[in-house]
Amino acid sequence: MRKGEKGILVAIAVIVLVFIGINSYRQTQVAEPDQGIPFYTTAATELQERGAHLLRLHACRDCHTLWGVRNPMQSVPSPALDGIGSLRSESWLYEYLSADDPQRILPTRLKAEYQMPSYAYLSETDRRTLAAYLASLRVEEWYLDEVKKSEYEKLTGETYRDGGDE
Numbered sequence: 001m002r003k004g005e006k007g008i009l010v011a012i013a014v015i016v017l018v019f020i021g022i023n024s025y026r027q028t029q030v031a032e033p034d035q036g037i038p039f040y041t042t043a044a045t046e047l048q049e050r051g052a053h054l055l056r057l058h059a060c061r062d063c064h065t066l067w068g069v070r071n072p073m074q075s076v077p078s079p080a081l082d083g084i085g086s087l088r089s090e091s092w093l094y095e096y097l098s099a100d101d102p103q104r105i106l107p108t109r110l111k112a113e114y115q116m117p118s119y120a121y122l123s124e125t126d127r128r129t130l131a132a133y134l135a136s137l138r139v140e141e142w143y144l145d146e147v148k149k150s151e152y153e154k155l156t157g158e159t160y161r162d163g164g165d166e
């Protein structure tokens with residue numbers, strides 16, 4: 001190897017090392033404290049199990065995201081159920097699930113086949129269980145605005161600004 005080539009190799013090695021150094025320094029600087037997953041449930045284990053069972057039985061997750069997992073077959077832009085209990089009360093949820101025409105309570109922008117179906121035909125116990133379980137699905141305060149924004153945009157198809165109540 002000639003002298004000039006050696007010099008170039010050394011220069012490249014130095015540049016690479018400097019970049020690695022800068023990068024690892026930046027990572028220690030930029031890393032924010034991990035706030036974790038903002039969604040949680042206040043339900044006791046038994047309600048969690050009964051609620052999750054009903055959601056599975058009625059295929060709610062064909063249309064709705066829950067626990068951040070999006071069904072890849074899901075094509076309907078329906079609001080996520082994560083954090084829904086921080087937006088809606090248990091009695092609201094019960095009324096909504098019990099309505100013959102849920103679109104009278106919550107207007108839709110979707111074609112009939114994608115809209116929220118009526119679950120008025122379920123037994124009262126099942127509707128109460130679902131409402132209680134949904135009401136237990138909460139979001140941490142620091143992520144609440146994100147949930148409101150995403151719900152608003154799903155329901156209206158419009159961009160959310162300043163509380164979205166224009």
Ligand code: HEC
Binds near residue numbers: 059088110114119134
């Ligand atoms: C065919 C798709 C579909 C299925 C299945 C479905 N939903 Fe929905 N749901 C929607 C859509 C779409 C909306 C938004 C309102 C509308 O467009 O009708 C909605 C709205 C809701 C809301 C109100 C959300 C909000 O922002 O306040 C709740 C709660 C809800 N659904 C729960 C359920 C539960 C529980 C099940 C199962 C028992 C279920 N959904 C099954 C499509 C669906």
